[in-house]
Amino acid sequence: MTWPAGLAEELADVYRDLHRHPELSGHEDRTASVVEDALRPLGYEVTTRVGGTGVLGVLRRGDGPVVMLRADMDALPVAEKTGLPYAATGPLMHACGHDMHTTCLIGAATLLADMSWKGTLNVVFQPAEELAAGATAMIDDGLFERFPKPSVVLGQHVAPLPAGFVGHGEGPLMAxxxxxxxxxxxxxxxxxxxxxxxxxxxxxxxxxxxxxxxxxxxxxxxxxxxxxxxxxxxxxxxxxxxxxxxxxxxxxxxxxxxxxxxxxxxxxxxxxxxxxxxxxxxxxxxxxxxPLLVSDPDATRRTVAAFAEHFGTERLIPMPTVAASEDVGNFGAAAGVPTVFWFWGGLEPERVFAAFQSGDLGSLPSNHSPEFAPLIEPTLTTGVETLTTAALAWLGR
CATH class of the missing domain: 3.30.70.360 (Alpha-Beta Plaits)
Structure with a gap:
């Protein structure tokens, strides 16, 4: 996958900026502005204030499938303890990695805008995932009546897995x-x-x-x-x-x-x-x-096959069910189409593998921890390429 010169550095700067400026659920105004400014020059039809602070970008390339990529934008009321030079100050923090999700979707939107494919691409930046309310708010605001209805909903979450690796599962995936x-x-x-x-x-x-x-x-x-x-x-x-x-x-x-x-x-x-x-x-x-998040088995196998071709099977990790929750499944349920969801790693691989070998998984900072901060690379590059690869697996060629 060919990246434009300088894109990785530009996205890293976007990530640091979003990490430094977290916003609570339903108040993602600054983040939404960053997203809007990134999408408009790429040729997307951009609509803001969908379901509150949600942003939707639509890119049309003639007849073909409609593919939806989704990222969430909100932060948590957690005081950061990472010690990073770009750490947030104050009582809020991107302790769940939604700043990484948003940045990766901006990156995927950038790559896909410069690629050849047929169909329609919807990039959805969702507010208020931490309240399990943002997806429903966007749906209630006419997401599937005002904009092209997707054939599949694709989403991902950064996790305390080894950076550069992709975790996947079929059927019930999150509680x-x-x-x-x-x-x-x-x-x-x-x-x-x-x-x-x-x-x-x-x-x-x-x-x-x-x-x-x-x-x-x-x-x-x-x-x-x-x-x-x-x-x-x-x-x-x-x-x-x-x-x-x-x-x-x-x-x-x-x-x-x-x-x-x-x-x-x-x-x-x-x-x-x-x-x-x-x-x-x-x-x-x-x-x-x-709701229970179900990664549609047939659609997941199709998507994971594309991951295996792009990354190699050695970078894929089968996942057990996860007790955390997500509201992305509301999109697929409301549209009556499959949802595919996966995880990708954000921590130092050596540290994660050592924790697995010792059985001391509690030593790893988890999502919602004040110490959770993904490595910028290779987390960012991997997250962009998972979204891009998944979209291309469904778009017409």
Whole structure:
């Protein structure tokens, strides 16, 4: 694959700039401007403010397939600890690698604009992936009515794999995710007179312990589920029993049946523990939700075959299912077309291979870590070429 002179250096500068200026979900205005400025000179029809801050570029080359490439743009409320010279300052960081995703799609859009193919290319820069809301927002804003409907949706994610390598899998690839906000209401009072109160802290503590039994006692051993209580808040002073306690719960599952079972068990346990403690009916609000991500088997095999031809099979890594979640599958589901998703590595290969050999995978900085920062190269070059290769596997020639 031939790169224009200086493109890799230009993209590296774009990446450093985006990394230095992270923006939260739904507020990716500066990032969207960078994308728009990059696409317009290439001949793309550019539309901004799709689903909020989303950007869509369309490049038409006559009759043929419509191929959609997607990248996400948002950052996280994480204070960076990488020590890089281009590190973000302040409370925000691209701790999940979306700055790399955006830069690679700009790079792929650049290469593809200078190549010969037939059909239509949609490059979609999505906001608010971390809220699992951006894909739906773009769809609801007429993504597939106002613009060409794709034949396939292609996406990728940088991961703590060895840089230069590509991870792939067929079928269910990333878990569905559901989050619940739980409010347990009690009756506050003085810590010296607990008999005059209904203690929501005790009820919340019992609830947390009991919730941990769901996966071990209600999910079949042949299935996989994860339940995390990531937030527990109550009270203002050690000798005051508060009126309320709050819990934040997240579940990850790989099938609709297990998802429904775990959600129902969460609600049953929360209500039962409240009743056991003499508390009123608790409030349970299901919020952020991401679907099960399925990488269509037939479409994945076609795409991975193109990767093998371009990179060589020695640079391909079969992936197990991943407990993290993604909302890219909403695009394919809404359009009624296959979604293909893959991972590519961003860490020093020697470090990753050593961690695999020792079994100490916890030593590797993962996505969402304040220390997660992909190597610029060969991560950037590989990410551009995966998107370009995948698009060419589907476009007409």
């Amino acid at each position: 569905s995710s559901d989050s619940a906000e739980i409010r347990i209401r009690g009756r506050g009072g003085h810590g010296s007179r607990p008999e005059a109160t209904v203690d929501p802290v005790l009820i919340a503590a019992s609830t947390v312990v009991r919730l941990q039994s769901i996966v071990s006692r209600e999910v079949p051993p042949s299935e996989v589920a994860v339940l995390t209580v990531g937030r527990m808040q109550a009270g203002t002073k050690e000798n005051i029993i508060p009126d309320e306690a709050e819990l934040g719960v997240n579940i990850r599952t790989y099938s609709a049946a297990v998802r429904d079972r775990v959600r129902a068990a969460v609600e049953r346990i929360v209500r039962a523990e409240a009743a056991a403690g003499g508390a009123p009916e608790p409030e349970i609000t299901w919020g952020v939700s991401a």
